[in-house]
Amino acid sequence: MARTASLSGFPEWLPQERLVELHVLDTLRKTFELxxxxxxxxxxxxxxxxxxxxxxxxxxxxxxxRLQEDDDASVGExxxxxxxxxxxxxxHFDLTVPFARYVxxxxxxxxxxxxxxxxxxxxxxxxxxxxxxxxxxxADIDVVGDGELPFRYDVEIALxxxxxxxxxxxxxxxLRINNRKLAxxxxxxxxxxxxxxxxxxxxxxxxxxxEKVAELLKSELGASDxxxxxxxxxxxxxxxxTSFVEQVRALxxxxxxxxxxxxxxxxxxxxxxxxxxxKVLADLSIARGLDYYTGTVxxxxxxxxxxxxxxxxxxxxxxxxxxxxxKFPGVGLSIGVTRLVSRIxxxxxxxxxxxxxxxxxxxxxxxxxxxAAQDVAAQLRGRGIATEVAAKAEKFGKQIKxxxxxxxxxxxxxxxxxxxxVKDIRTGEQVDADPASWEPSAEDLHVRITTA
Amino acid sequence: MARTASLSGFPEWLPQERLVELHVLDTLRKTFELxxxxxxxxxxxxxxxxxxxxxxxxxxxxxxxRLQEDDDASVGExxxxxxxxxxxxxxHFDLTVPFARYVxxxxxxxxxxxxxxxxxxxxxxxxxxxxxxxxxxxADIDVVGDGELPFRYDVEIALxxxxxxxxxxxxxxxLRINNRKLAxxxxxxxxxxxxxxxxxxxxxxxxxxxEKVAELLKSELGASDxxxxxxxxxxxxxxxxTSFVEQVRALxxxxxxxxxxxxxxxxxxxxxxxxxxxKVLADLSIARGLDYYTGTVxxxxxxxxxxxxxxxxxxxxxxxxxxxxxKFPGVGLSIGVTRLVSRIxxxxxxxxxxxxxxxxxxxxxxxxxxxAAQDVAAQLRGRGIATEVAAKAEKFGKQIKxxxxxxxxxxxxxxxxxxxxVKDIRTGEQVDADPASWEPSAEDLHVRITTA
Numbered sequence: 001m002a003r004t005a006s007l008s009g010f011p012e013w014l015p016q017e018r019l020v021e022l023h024v025l026d027t028l029r030k031t032f033e034l035x036x037x038x039x040x041x042x043x044x045x046x047x048x049x050x051x052x053x054x055x056x057x058x059x060x061x062x063x064x065x066r067l068q069e070d071d072d073a074s075v076g077e078x079x080x081x082x083x084x085x086x087x088x089x090x091x092h093f094d095l096t097v098p099f100a101r102y103v104x105x106x107x108x109x110x111x112x113x114x115x116x117x118x119x120x121x122x123x124x125x126x127x128x129x130x131x132x133x134x135x136x137x138x139a140d141i142d143v144v145g146d147g148e149l150p151f152r153y154d155v156e157i158a159l160x161x162x163x164x165x166x167x168x169x170x171x172x173x174x175l176r177i178n179n180r181k182l183a184x185x186x187x188x189x190x191x192x193x194x195x196x197x198x199x200x201x202x203x204x205x206x207x208x209x210x211e212k213v214a215e216l217l218k219s220e221l222g223a224s225d226x227x228x229x230x231x232x233x234x235x236x237x238x239x240x241x242t243s244f245v246e247q248v249r250a251l252x253x254x255x256x257x258x259x260x261x262x263x264x265x266x267x268x269x270x271x272x273x274x275x276x277x278x279k280v281l282a283d284l285s286i287a288r289g290l291d292y293y294t295g296t297v298x299x300x301x302x303x304x305x306x307x308x309x310x311x312x313x314x315x316x317x318x319x320x321x322x323x324x325x326x327k328f329p330g331v332g333l334s335i336g337v338t339r340l341v342s343r344i345x346x347x348x349x350x351x352x353x354x355x356x357x358x359x360x361x362x363x364x365x366x367x368x369x370x371x372a373a374q375d376v377a378a379q380l381r382g383r384g385i386a387t388e389v390a391a392k393a394e395k396f397g398k399q400i401k402x403x404x405x406x407x408x409x410x411x412x413x414x415x416x417x418x419x420x421x422v423k424d425i426r427t428g429e430q431v432d433a434d435p436a437s438w439e440p441s442a443e444d445l446h447v448r449i450t451t452a
Numbered sequence: 453m454a455r456t457a458s459l460s461g462f463p464e465w466l467p468q469e470r471l472v473e474l475h476v477l478d479t480l481r482k483t484f485e486l487x488x489x490x491x492x493x494x495x496x497x498x499x500x501x502x503x504x505x506x507x508x509x510x511x512x513x514x515x516x517x518r519l520q521e522d523d524d525a526s527v528g529e530x531x532x533x534x535x536x537x538x539x540x541x542x543x544h545f546d547l548t549v550p551f552a553r554y555v556x557x558x559x560x561x562x563x564x565x566x567x568x569x570x571x572x573x574x575x576x577x578x579x580x581x582x583x584x585x586x587x588x589x590x591a592d593i594d595v596v597g598d599g600e601l602p603f604r605y606d607v608e609i610a611l612x613x614x615x616x617x618x619x620x621x622x623x624x625x626x627l628r629i630n631n632r633k634l635a636x637x638x639x640x641x642x643x644x645x646x647x648x649x650x651x652x653x654x655x656x657x658x659x660x661x662x663e664k665v666a667e668l669l670k671s672e673l674g675a676s677d678x679x680x681x682x683x684x685x686x687x688x689x690x691x692x693x694t695s696f697v698e699q700v701r702a703l704x705x706x707x708x709x710x711x712x713x714x715x716x717x718x719x720x721x722x723x724x725x726x727x728x729x730x731k732v733l734a735d736l737s738i739a740r741g742l743d744y745y746t747g748t749v750x751x752x753x754x755x756x757x758x759x760x761x762x763x764x765x766x767x768x769x770x771x772x773x774x775x776x777x778x779k780f781p782g783v784g785l786s787i788g789v790t791r792l793v794s795r796i797x798x799x800x801x802x803x804x805x806x807x808x809x810x811x812x813x814x815x816x817x818x819x820x821x822x823x824a825a826q827d828v829a830a831q832l833r834g835r836g837i838a839t840e841v842a843a844k845a846e847k848f849g850k851q852i853k854x855x856x857x858x859x860x861x862x863x864x865x866x867x868x869x870x871x872x873x874v875k876d877i878r879t880g881e882q883v884d885a886d887p888a889s890w891e892p893s894a895e896d897l898h899v900r901i902t903t904a
Contacts, residue, residue: 006557007541010495014561015568018491026758034833036810036840039470043587044496044573046518061520066577067500067513067542089459090519105458109466111807111857113843116467121496125518150843152822275826301794355563358488374611374727381486388488391565391602405563431805449583 009128010135011338013345019352021137021341024168024447025119028139028335031164032117035156037141040116041374042098044123049086051093060124064089091123095140096292096314096332103144103328107122111147112328113153119337131308131339140314142332144321149329151264154296154316155271161312161333162276165300169350169451170340172303173311175276176238176283177268180293180315182261183234183284186248189255190230197221202235203287210236235285241273242266244282246380264295294318298333308343313335353448354407357386359440360422361403362412364393376412378422379435385445387412400425409444462587463790473589473793475901476620477571480591480787483616484569487608488748489593494550497574502553503545512576516541543575547592548744548766548784555596555780563843564598564780565605571778571789583760583791593782594771601781603716606748606768607723613764613785614728617752621802621903622792624755625763627728628690628735629720630844632767634713634747635686635736638700641707642682648827649673654687655739662688687737693725694718696734710729716747732842746770750785760795763788772821805900806859809838811892813855816845816865821866828864828872831887837897839864850879861896 005011013021029039051061065088092098095118103114104293110275119139128134141160142151158175183202184195190196201216210232215222218229230251242364244268248258265282272280288297295316302311314333321328344350360380362373370389377387388408396413403411403425412433413421422438423430439445457463465473481491503513517540544550547570555566571591580586593612595605610627616626635654636647644650653668662684669675669683682703689699697718700710717734724732740749747768754763766785773780796802812832814825822841829839840860842851848865855863855877864885865873874890875882892895 003558003561007495007497007499008498012494012554013492014558015490015492018493022491034836034838036808036838038467038808039474040465040467041470043459044575045459045462045587047459061518062516063519064514064516064543067515091516102464106455106466109455111854113839115808120537123496135497152843156841156843216697238633271823274823356488356490356567357485367845371723371726384486386486386488389608391604391608402563 004219009126009133011133011342013341014355016352016355017341017345019339019447020169020344020350020357020449023350023352024337024341024344025137025139027167028119028164028337029117030255031160031167032139032141035141035160035163037115037117040102040118041100041120042092042095042118044101045089045123046092046098046101047086048088048090051090051097052086053097060093060126062091062123062125064091073257093124094122095120095138095334096142096166096317096320099140099144099332100143100317100328100330103330104321107146107323107326109327113143113149113174114145115141115143117141131342133338133342136336136338137341139335140332142314142330144330146328147326149331151267151295154264154331155268157314157331157333158268158272158280158296158298159275160302161335162272162279162296164335165312166276166279168340169344169449170302170311171305171349173279173300174303175280175298175300175312176286177265177270177280178282178284178286178297179261179265179295180297181257181295182248182265183287185255185258185261186234186251186294187231188422189253189258190227191224192217192221192227192231194221198231199287200283202231205235205285216386237284238281239269240278240281242269242282244284246371248284261295261417268296288313288315292317292320296331302343305343308339311340348452350449350451353450354409356388356406356408357447358388358406358408359385359444359446360387360410360412361399361408362387362389362414363396363399364390365414365416367393372414373412376414376435380412380438383439385440410440461578461585463585463794465677465793466807468807469797471807471899472621472796472802472901473789475802475804476789476793476796477589477591479519479619480571480616480789481569482618483612484591484593487567487593487612487615489567489569489612492551492554492570493572493783494544494547494554494570496543496573497541498544498550498553498654499538499784500540500542503542503549504538505549506618507601512545512578514543514575514577516543524777545576546574547572547590547786548769548772551592551594552769552780552782554774555782557772559598559775559780565595565601566597567593567595569593583794585790585794588788589793590791591787591789592784594766594782596780596782599778600830601783603719603747606716606783607720608785609766609785610720610732610748610750613750613752613787614724614731616787617764618728618731619862620792621796621901622754622758622763623797623801625731625752626731626755627724627750627752627764628738629717629732630734630736630738630749631713631717632749633709633747634700634717635739637707637710637713638686638705639683641705641710642677642679644669644673644675644683644774646673650683651739654683654737656902657687657737666746689736690733691721692730692733694721694734696721696736713747720748739792740765740767741771744769744772746781748783754795757795760791800904802903805902806861808840808860809899810855810858810860811837811839811896811898812839812862812864813841813851813860814841814866815848815851816842817866817868819845821845824866824870828866828887832864832890835891837892862892 151287297315300312749767751762752764
């Protein structure tokens with residue numbers, strides 16, 4: 001099934017592949033709802049001003065303009081494509097910025113802390129490459145508070161995501177967690193105050209290695225040998241338990257913010273050791289590019305597929321959403337559904353047992369039997385059994401082949417005397433059956449997703 | 453809950469409203485799958501050339517361009533916004549044109565006749581008005597054949613849609629069905645050969661009335677008084693049974709195509725009288741604006757809400773998709789989900805029993821009991837009971853208020869001795885409970901959608 005998208009960066013699935021994606025989406029939805037997250041969707045379109053509020057991402061945004069503008073088209077309604085106009089329309093590039101806007105707009109109607117999940121497509125005009133599409137689906141959970149948000153939600157969000165990912169047909173994964181306060185406090189403690197600059201350099205660690213990062217820190221941020229060395233020593237720390245705390249303290253740096261970050265990260269790891277053992281580690285090299293994070297930051301790798309990049313990222317943002325003096329701090333994580341599904345399909349981690357929902361094809365004895373066949377089908381559907389009726393009274397062999405090509409397990413026959421039989425076309429077994437009571441096995445009732 | 457969208461034409465729902473929309477979407481999906489339709493999604497983006505292939509719709513299309521173009525951006529990758537370029541990218545305005553493209557591209561991987569459902573957002577840059585948004589969700593079912601497609605699918609599609617709409621929390625509805633062959637054959641039979649022209653005039657019947665349509669037919673198409681009168685007599689025919697056939701024949705027009713159309717429409721109405729009584733009528737005024745329809749055409753009104761416009765439209769298209777000499781005729785219908793949901797919400801045809809999926813809030817006795825509370829929650833979730841844990845050990849009154857504001861029916865308490873109790877906060881009744889076995893009533897387990 002290896003096909004090439006007809007438009008580079010815009011993947012589309014075949015029906016059998018889509019069933020795997022649906023399984024992933026249904027599983028995520030179920031897990032999120034079990035944890036009390038409410039569904040919302042936001043419009044695909046934001047104003048450019050809203051999207052570029054945090055800067056540094058304008059290269060990725062798709063602007064909109066109406067192909068044939070009305071003469072009376074007004075600004076801010078997509079009638080103009082003036083890129084300097086903050087009211088011009090563009091497609092959202094993630095679900096966090098639109099969610100922040102939604103929260104501010106609807107604050108009067110929401111109960112805080114407000115927890116929501118949001119599963120939608122997003123668009124980025126980047127050059128497509130493996131694991132990086134221009135249109136892709138994200139599945140986000142976030143909790144947002146009014147004024148304040150207990151840190152416990154940082155812990156909870158990580159646990160919910162670990163549970164959600166564990167339910168998917170994917171290899172083992174690791175949430176790699178860091179804390180911006182910890183990093184910023186540490187850098188400040190050693191005399192490096194340009195936190196975004198240091199984070200940008202540290203973010204390149206996996207790509208260019210520690211020597212080159214040290215060079216960057218020295219050349220671009222004026223760090224001394226010792227400062228660069230300490231920053232790199234911090235970034236080298238990782239632990240599956242809370243031992244990272246002692247390792248950081250052993251570096252001898254004192255700072256209040258560092259201490260606050262250490263305690264926060266310790267809480268996350270402590271809970272994870274107990275409730276999601278082996279799934280989470282403290283990794284003090286995690287930086288996250290976008291700059292709205294203020295505490296917890298998370299990236300997630302599939303073990304053995306690290307080159308795929310992060311399949312789930314996010315963190316705490318205390319200042320993304322505000323309305324006058326009113327602040328709405330939040331914490332959330334975003335699963336890259338399309339990236340995951342692409343990998344599941346290309347590696348055949350999971351496959352669908354058939355290409356259609358149909359469990360039973362009702363065959364036609366002759367062309368006049370269509371209505372009677374629909375009666376049989378209606379009875380089966382009434383008990384939740386997905387059923388199709390043949391459109392033509394072709395030879396039975398051809399009608400069976402119709403089912404076989406789609407993986408439909410059962411074909412139903414009604415003879416001229418009204419006698420019903422159902423055939424399992426995999427075994428050839430054919431038995432008498434009553435449309436009012438016959439049922440397939442639970443295994444055959446719905447499409448099954450089988451994991452490799 | 454009457455709010456104004458912050459961007460005109462781009463509606464967004466509150467969590468409690470979204471639950472109603474989810475109910476509609478889940479119900480449609482379930483019905484479609486019971487009838488063997490497979491899910492697919494197509495990319496939101498098509499090339500302008502693909503979208504404008506059928507003409508007459510360019511005014512509605514949103515083109516895309518990257519806000520900050522790379523110098524090396526190549527044509528056809530959204531790097532340019534040259535509106536004359538057929539490789540430029542734009543958002544799809546319906547799901548039929550993208551589906552036709554998908555079928556042609558993936559013909560080698562699909563089993564024909566191929567039946568799919570597709571539920572996605574579409575975009576039209578029109579001036580927003582009541583019932584007409586710029587971003588809205590459509591739910592489509594189509595069956596497409598390879599070379600030929602039995603007419604029976606026209607009948608089946610109408611019946612499936614009638615069943616799907618009957619399952620929604622909406623007022624009574626009517627599928628108004630006509631047939632292009634019938635209309636075209638009739639016009640030809642009376643000497644009017646510009647079928648699109650006549651259809652365009654007839655399409656204005658409800659807006660401008662029969663006198664003005666007669667004038668149009670005469671002034672723009674050169675029709676005689678008698679031709680205009682006959683065309684209007686045809687358009688005035690409607691019947692809930694197959695009596696329309698006699699009414700048409702009584703007009704005395706002879707034409708082979710007319711005869712073919714009469715027989716097709718008769719089959720649809722005959723089946724509908726039996727299988728969806730009262731839901732379908734032959735309405736010979738139905739024209740449909742877009743011109744890719746070649747046989748059956750359908751519009752649907754909500755009884756008592758006719759001014760809302762059609763909530764479900766479509767028909768047979770024999771020439772929309774082709775690959776060289778290979779043709780893929782199809783028939784399908786598209787439900788305007790956003791239009792329906794807007795009306796359901798504004799008229800309160802249905803409401804959600806609570807604003808969150810959560811059935812149980814586990815209260816905290818003290819701040820150290822969070823982990824034990826998570827254990828209780830995990831046990832409940834393990835039996836499918838959506839559960840949240842309080843984030844802070846506030847006074848019980850405050851924790852109960854947290855649940856009450858969201859409509860969460862139950863609050864769970866565990867005292868310092870590990871004794872569990874659960875309180876129904878609507879009745880105040882509080883009883884001993886075991887987290888390993890307690891269950892809410894089936895009514896309270898999930899959010900209920902109650903209809904007015």
